[in-house]
Amino acid sequence: MEALGINIPGLVAQIVNFLLLFFLLSRFAFKPILNMLDQRAQRIKESLEAADRVRQEAAQSQVNIQSQLDAARREGQAIIEQAARAAEQLREEVREAARREAEAIVARAKADFDLEREKAIEELRRQFADITILAAEKVINESLDRARHQRLISEVLEQSRLN
Numbered sequence: 001m002e003a004l005g006i007n008i009p010g011l012v013a014q015i016v017n018f019l020l021l022f023f024l025l026s027r028f029a030f031k032p033i034l035n036m037l038d039q040r041a042q043r044i045k046e047s048l049e050a051a052d053r054v055r056q057e058a059a060q061s062q063v064n065i066q067s068q069l070d071a072a073r074r075e076g077q078a079i080i081e082q083a084a085r086a087a088e089q090l091r092e093e094v095r096e097a098a099r100r101e102a103e104a105i106v107a108r109a110k111a112d113f114d115l116e117r118e119k120a121i122e123e124l125r126r127q128f129a130d131i132t133i134l135a136a137e138k139v140i141n142e143s144l145d146r147a148r149h150q151r152l153i154s155e156v157l158e159q160s161r162l163n
Helices: 008-140 146-162
Strands: none
Touching: 008 146
């Protein structure tokens, strides 16, 4: 082997040195470094899982918030619709009350008008009776019995009313 340029005692010394260095490194360096790398990989994996959980929880929270917002919108819309119905009902009640009050005022006005008309007619009849008596007295130049004459006028008015 020396012809090839290989020095056997040097090669053996280098192989022994290499094996010794490999043993020492694997025992004191590689294992702790590999353990440290494994622990770091585990922490990274746990952090990624935690980040995924947080992301899922955030997405779920977003869904919950959105559903709560939708429910609040629906509830608000229902309240608005209920208030509109209540306002419309109140408006109708006010209109109905105003209509009834107007009808009552018209009825009272008609009753007052009829009463005043009856009073005016009665007053006219009385005045007409007085004028008729005066005219009859002048025509016949004598005074008629007032009660008899009143009865006569009432009969004439009744007959004219029936006709």
